[in-house]
Amino acid sequence: MEILQVVGIGFVGAILAVFIKERNKEAAILVSLTTGVIIFLFALSKVEAVIDVLWKLASSANINTFYLTTILKIIGIAYIAEFGSQICKDAGEGSVAAKIEFAAKILIMVLALPILVAILESILRLIP
């Protein structure tokens, strides 16, 4: 039951952060950040297995690996940006969090552009 471990770590981190917050606000943010990173690292080790399966499915369906790596990159950017913006929001810096989300959206758009171009090209090939 790994979910119990995760919930336990979350509870311990949250209680410690609340306890320290009155005395030392910066350290409380660091505690919640550490808790988040530890839980995130645990979840990532599980995601690895899922991505392995996705790779096998894609290779058996003869999908171009470029598209799969692009999608995975987009998911990774979204995960990291969400994590960073949540930490900034917890620290009370909502404007920095908004900028992080904005930058992540731009980066995702840049990554998605080649796929969009490929779709448009295939549509143009179908039209005439």
Added chain:
Amino acid sequence: MNIELIFQIAGIGILTSIFHTVLKQAGKEEYSFIATLAGVSIALIMVVQLLADLLNKVKSVFFLS
């Protein structure tokens, strides 16, 4: 999952708050600020190492070059 780091950072936070209070009571305002700054810096160094670990793992899992 090394949960010790959470306790270490929480301990650093509590200790620095105690130092802060004691130094303030003793009338050394400037030292109390420096003590808090040092504690936060030490905790930040530990967190940054963990964060670098996380970002490297994310990079390797999601092919973010």
